[in-house]
């Protein structure tokens with residue numbers, strides 16, 4: 001079960017995971033990353049290139065690459081695909097270089113009344129048709145930090161379990 005998986009993870013403290021954080025501009029990627037690193041989130045501007053941050057999280061060293069999502073930057077996403085352990089965004093499922101890479105989708109901005117619930121997003125993205133990799137969708141608010149930390153752990157646990 002999940003508990004034994006988590007216990008196993010805890011006994012291997014040096015594990016590094018490379019995470020590529022992709023998504024449309026204004027989705028909240030940089031906010032989410034800063035929230036994970038317990039940094040101030042009040043002066044975030046659109047990412048022009050990328051940010052790299054290493055975050056220690058319950059025995060994991062998460063090396064997160066936060067790539068700008070503006071339309072003019074999206075063509076460069078491809079440059080970051082090598083050796084990625086986890087990524088976001090269902091549109092990338094077709095990428096050959098990313099085959100079998102687990103996907104964790106953040107349904108962010110859940111603090112807004114207008115936010116679509118995770119179940120609706122999962123349906124819209126047809127996530128249930130994904131058969132070739134581990135996937136998971138988690139609702140969160142990068143603004144409040146709600147759901148960010150714990151759910152990343154669950155995603156990792158699933159990934160560890162199935163790979």
Ligand SMILES: Nc1nc2c(ncn2[C@@H]2O[C@H](COP(=O)(O)OP(=O)(O)OP(=O)(O)O)[C@@H](O)[C@H]2O)c(=O)[nH]1
Pocket residue numbers: 023024025026027028029030031032044045046047048067068069070108109110111112140141142143144
């Ligand atoms: N209400 C709400 N606002 C959020 C949340 N997460 C991020 N935002 C806001 O959304 C805006 C964009 O956040 P960023 O973190 O810069 O978004 P990004 O995905 O990094 O954007 P790019 O760097 O352009 O790709 C900011 O004004 C954030 O404060 C959230 O969970 N709830």
Ligand SMILES: [Mg+2]
Pocket residue numbers: 029030031045046047066067068069
């Ligand atoms: Mg950003």
